[in-house]
Amino acid sequence: KKGFNIRExxxxxxxxxxxxxxxVGGRND
Structure with a gap:
């Protein structure tokens, strides 16, 4: 898997x- 190294x-x-x-799931418009 390709991951992003954010901080440590x-x-x-x-x-x-x-x-x-x-x-997105928390938005009930």
Missing amino acids: DCITIDEIEQEILKV
Whole structure:
């Protein structure tokens, strides 16, 4: 998996997608 090295933490794309889904899923317009 290709990950981004942010500060000293390695965040994978899957984790980023999960965070995006949380934000999008939290919006009930």
